[in-house]
Amino acid sequence: MDAVNSARARLRKYPVLVAQCRKTGTAYARCVIKSSNIKKDDCKSEFENFKNCLVNAAMKNKTRL
Known part of the structure; x- marks a missing residue:
């Protein structure tokens, strides 16, 4: 049950x-919305920037994704 409680606590930090x-x-x-026919890697750089930001924010808040 501790694993479930820690996962819930971690999920509460996501917002x-x-x-x-x-x-x-x-x-x-914006990148995803601008194309009605999006293909793989169309918004790769934007996604990588967002992902890196989330990882850094998680480290600052002492949690993990």
């Missing part, structure tokens, strides 16, 4: 992490 990365998240969302 904070996403909020801290709102600029890169917005850039990624």
Whole structure:
């Protein structure tokens, strides 16, 4: 049961992490939305920036993704 409780606590922090990365998240969302026929790797750089931001925010908040 400890694993479930720690997972729930970690999931509760996700909105904070996403909020801290709102600029890169917005850039990624704009890239995805602008094309009606998106293909793999069309928004790769935006996704990588968003992912790196989330990883860094998780480290700062002492949690993991």
